[in-house]
Amino acid sequence: xxxxxxxxxxxxxxxxxxxxxxxxxxxxxxxxxxxxxxxxxxxxxxxxxxxxxxxxxxxxxxxxxxxxxxxxxxxxxxxxxxxxxxxxxxxxxxxxxxxxxxxxxxxxxxxxxxxxxxxxxxxxxxxxxxxxx
Numbered sequence: 001x002x003x004x005x006x007x008x009x010x011x012x013x014x015x016x017x018x019x020x021x022x023x024x025x026x027x028x029x030x031x032x033x034x035x036x037x038x039x040x041x042x043x044x045x046x047x048x049x050x051x052x053x054x055x056x057x058x059x060x061x062x063x064x065x066x067x068x069x070x071x072x073x074x075x076x077x078x079x080x081x082x083x084x085x086x087x088x089x090x091x092x093x094x095x096x097x098x099x100x101x102x103x104x105x106x107x108x109x110x111x112x113x114x115x116x117x118x119x120x121x122x123x124x125x126x127x128x129x130x131x132x133x
Contacts, residue, residue, distance in 0.1 A: 035093040076103040086112025
């Protein structure tokens with residue numbers, strides 16, 4: 001009986017008085033793992049819950065040493081459709097969601113300025129919208 005009591009005490013010391021891990025400990029470990037985070041500009045947000053992100057980078061030519069500008073186009077999952085064209089965003093890798101989509105949106109770093117409304121020359125000159133033809 002003394003051996004069982006010693007084992008019980010050792011278990012309670014390890015788990016802080018409990019013989020099994022707390023259920024909320026499992027919930028905290030369920031957080032997604034952050035893979036490589038990449039920053040880029042949204043090139044297109046026309047698809048539903050998908051954004052096309054252009055990532056620009058510079059690499060050195062192996063023989064001549066000149067720095068070359070390169071870019072990569074990645075498709076990322078945007079669950080709430082909150083990123084729009086021109087926004088600077090951070091994306092990270094995840095499991096494949098489709099044939100070309102294997103990244104997800106982490107956060108929007110900087111919003112793009114609102115697009116200017118196109119005004120016709122006739123509207124500027126007369127102050128009225130052009131007639132429908």
